[in-house]
Amino acid sequence: MVNAYKLASVLYRELSYQGYTASRISGLRPMNVRRAIRAARYSKLVISVLMGFYIGLMGTVPYVLKKPSLSLIETLVVSFFMVFASSINTVFSLQNTEHIKGLLAMLPLEPRLVRRTLTLSLYMTMDLPIYVSITVSTVLSLAMGGLPYPLIGTLEGIPLGIMASMGFVLIAERTLKNPVSGSVVRALALVPIVLASMAMGYVLEVNPSGLNPALSLAPVVSGLSITGLGTPLYVTVMYIALFSALAYVMLQRASGRLFESTVQVQVIRVKAPRVFRIRNPLMALIRVDLTQSFRSRMAGLWALPIGYWLITVLTAIISGTKLNPMLMLTYTMELSLLTAFIPYALYMSELRGAVVFRLLPISPIRNLISKLTVTLIAYYIAVAPMIIIALFYKLPLSLQVPILLAFGPPIAATAVMAILFEASISEGTVSSTLVMFIYALIIMLVEGLPIASLFTTQVLIGGYVVPALVMFMVSMMEFAVALIILIRLSRH
Amino acid sequence: MNDGYALKVERLTVRYGDKVAVKGLSFMVNNGEVYCLLGPNGAGKTSTIKAILGLVKYEGLIDILGLGQPSPSVMNNIGVVMETPAVLEALTPREFLEFLGSVRGIFNARRAETLIDAFELKEYLDTPIAALSAGNRQKVAIVAALLHEPKLLLLDEPFNFLDVKSVRVFKEIMQRHIESGGSILFSTHIMEVAERVCNRIGILNEGILITEGTPSEIKERAKAGTLEDAFLKAIHADEEIKAILEGL
Numbered sequence: 001m002v003n004a005y006k007l008a009s010v011l012y013r014e015l016s017y018q019g020y021t022a023s024r025i026s027g028l029r030p031m032n033v034r035r036a037i038r039a040a041r042y043s044k045l046v047i048s049v050l051m052g053f054y055i056g057l058m059g060t061v062p063y064v065l066k067k068p069s070l071s072l073i074e075t076l077v078v079s080f081f082m083v084f085a086s087s088i089n090t091v092f093s094l095q096n097t098e099h100i101k102g103l104l105a106m107l108p109l110e111p112r113l114v115r116r117t118l119t120l121s122l123y124m125t126m127d128l129p130i131y132v133s134i135t136v137s138t139v140l141s142l143a144m145g146g147l148p149y150p151l152i153g154t155l156e157g158i159p160l161g162i163m164a165s166m167g168f169v170l171i172a173e174r175t176l177k178n179p180v181s182g183s184v185v186r187a188l189a190l191v192p193i194v195l196a197s198m199a200m201g202y203v204l205e206v207n208p209s210g211l212n213p214a215l216s217l218a219p220v221v222s223g224l225s226i227t228g229l230g231t232p233l234y235v236t237v238m239y240i241a242l243f244s245a246l247a248y249v250m251l252q253r254a255s256g257r258l259f260e261s262t263v264q265v266q267v268i269r270v271k272a273p274r275v276f277r278i279r280n281p282l283m284a285l286i287r288v289d290l291t292q293s294f295r296s297r298m299a300g301l302w303a304l305p306i307g308y309w310l311i312t313v314l315t316a317i318i319s320g321t322k323l324n325p326m327l328m329l330t331y332t333m334e335l336s337l338l339t340a341f342i343p344y345a346l347y348m349s350e351l352r353g354a355v356v357f358r359l360l361p362i363s364p365i366r367n368l369i370s371k372l373t374v375t376l377i378a379y380y381i382a383v384a385p386m387i388i389i390a391l392f393y394k395l396p397l398s399l400q401v402p403i404l405l406a407f408g409p410p411i412a413a414t415a416v417m418a419i420l421f422e423a424s425i426s427e428g429t430v431s432s433t434l435v436m437f438i439y440a441l442i443i444m445l446v447e448g449l450p451i452a453s454l455f456t457t458q459v460l461i462g463g464y465v466v467p468a469l470v471m472f473m474v475s476m477m478e479f480a481v482a483l484i485i486l487i488r489l490s491r492h
Numbered sequence: 493m494n495d496g497y498a499l500k501v502e503r504l505t506v507r508y509g510d511k512v513a514v515k516g517l518s519f520m521v522n523n524g525e526v527y528c529l530l531g532p533n534g535a536g537k538t539s540t541i542k543a544i545l546g547l548v549k550y551e552g553l554i555d556i557l558g559l560g561q562p563s564p565s566v567m568n569n570i571g572v573v574m575e576t577p578a579v580l581e582a583l584t585p586r587e588f589l590e591f592l593g594s595v596r597g598i599f600n601a602r603r604a605e606t607l608i609d610a611f612e613l614k615e616y617l618d619t620p621i622a623a624l625s626a627g628n629r630q631k632v633a634i635v636a637a638l639l640h641e642p643k644l645l646l647l648d649e650p651f652n653f654l655d656v657k658s659v660r661v662f663k664e665i666m667q668r669h670i671e672s673g674g675s676i677l678f679s680t681h682i683m684e685v686a687e688r689v690c691n692r693i694g695i696l697n698e699g700i701l702i703t704e705g706t707p708s709e710i711k712e713r714a715k716a717g718t719l720e721d722a723f724l725k726a727i728h729a730d731e732e733i734k735a736i737l738e739g740l
Contacts, residue, residue, distance in 0.1 A: 284591050
């Protein structure tokens with residue numbers, strides 16, 4: 001009798017390897033396959049440690065601020081964010097693994113067993129981070145003297161994260177064949193991450209004792225009213241059970257679709273002109289970058305600056321928050337930070353067919369120029385409303401200097417991303433969740449240094465012009481160093 | 493451009509971690525010839541081609557058309573068909589060919605149309621490559637390799653996934669390419685094709701070049717009637733096959 005668990009363990013090893021290397025997407029095989037297989041195994045372990053650390057950290061902050069019940073929301077947001085981000089990446093890395101269906105079809109297995117095996121193997125790509133999160137939040141709850149908030153938050157966040165990512169897979173599978181709805185769905189893919197990460201800051205402003213008692217029946221919020229055995233606890237447990245059941249069903253349905261689908265998710269019919277159009281090489285590169293990134297899962301990153309702008313600025317205006325210069329400066333810097341993820345999207349989407357780019361007369365520098373052009377355009381499109389708002393509200397004219405110069409940090413991040421891309425492509429292992437997290441962290445560090453220098457100078461000497469120039473100089477120094485490294489790399 | 497050779501490889505070594513895929517390989521592809529790399533699976537044929545293209549790290553010397561080692565500037569003179577089609581799947585064939593033409597700065601619309609007709613791709617021009625069959629993807633890769641009329645073609649199992657008609661068309665195109673002074677490095681394990689198409693053959697086994705010559709020289713040296721027999725003798729697989737067949 002074939003055991004689904006044993007079969008799934010074998011499949012899982014294949015899935016984790018495919019997810020880690022993405023070699024079927026890039027066309028490049030890892031330089032050291034044994035190391036890639038080992039790294040694929042450890043990557044889940046490292047993600048688990050990261051997830052446990054974040055849950056521990058975010059669950060503790062509200063307790064320290066003497067609002068322990070809010071740790072429910074914080075741990076929920078972290079676990080949701082981590083499960084969604086990690087599973088969506090794994091799932092999309094697997095979209096080319098049609099051979100798994102072929103392999104299973106050749107074996108004398110009952111369709112029911114095949115379905116269970118596929119579901120289990122997909123679950124195995126995220127099981128350890130889930131177990132670690134539950135363990136950490138249980139320890140945290142016990143350390144808080146038996147307050148259940150971190151544990152409840154994690155138990156709700158995990159199934160919600162799975163539901164969101166699997167729901168996205170199911171919608172994407174149907175809609176991505178249509179260019180319009182496909183673009184919208186892709187752009188929305190990262191909205192849960194944006195909302196979740198933004199919510200973490202706002203949550204701490206909530207006053208749990210001031211909540212309407214009727215909310216003790218609502219999903220998620222019910223947990224905030226738990227003080228002991230009673231209705232809020234029972235309602236919350238019921239919601240956890242419901243979310244978990246729904247997550248299981250969606251995981252099962254999505255795994256079936258994912259492996260059985262013969263149409264790949266990025267398939268789009270495009271109405272093209274009748275004649276061939278030859279462009280300037282740089283324009284052609286920019287065009288292909290944009291086309292590929294809009295037709296890949298990275299499309300959602302384009303929604304970051306726009307989504308952020310809409311949510312923060314409009315919220316501030318509608319809620320009557322005074323748009324003072326410091327607030328505008330903060331918004332600008334956050335926009336600058338988010339713009340740095342555009343080159344990240346461009347380079348990551350270039351993985352698809354990376355081998356083609358290697359066979360063309362495109363040097364890393366020319367490639368960088370294309371990404372820099374797009375980043376600059378994206379920055380100024382995102383920041384243009386800031387300029388107008390600052391003028392409309394008659395904010396100091398000197399504030400325009402940091403707004404106009406904050407393209408520096410994304411430019412530096414673009415050059416650093418070029419190095420990371422060139423270095424990792426030569427190893428043939430690029431697309432794993434862990435690698436993407438590490439890249440994102442490095443980009444945030446590169447961005448963070450000039451932005452921190454701006455705020456430090458602002459605190460020390462005040463004004464906007466000198467701090468903006470300091471920020472610009474720091475980012476240009478980062479850019480120059482990155483460029484030198486890139487030139488040396490491209491010579492090799 | 494070098495008068496004597498299109499490609500020179502000297503003491504080429506390719507490693508994947510602890511495994512050495514190619515060990516000190518040296519050979520030369522002359523102008524106007526098809527040089528065939530033959531070898532069993534894992535012999536190092538694909539690794540050699542990837543090294544020539546700069547897709548893997550290598551030790552040794554590679555000189556392409558007298559222009560030096562693989563670099564972006566050399567790429568305009570090379571046409572490549574990989575074992576698995578090297579295409580951008582998110583694009584349509586039309587978008588892909590436009591992109592290649594734009595980046596290379598070389599595009600002959602008439603040649604593009606002729607090749608598209610020859611490989612019967614017209615009806616798929618505006619369908620995303622991801623949605624095409626394996627055979628049609630390979631045809632797109634072949635058109636992409638031939639589009640800019642390169643001097644040197646690097647073909648790694650180019651007939652993979654192709655139907656009989658397309659194989660015939662492609663073989664004819666290869667022949668014309670050689671007649672017009674071009675060169676081809678061709679990797680395959682189909683002996684009949686190698687015997688018919690190649691001017692010279694290098695047999696690789698475990699990353700080492702074990703013999704080299706024209707098909708008739710190799711057959712003569714091995715005292716074999718066919719290239720297949722000569723090949724099996726060269727890699728010492730003839731006795732092994734006998735033992736396997738006896739055990740069946």
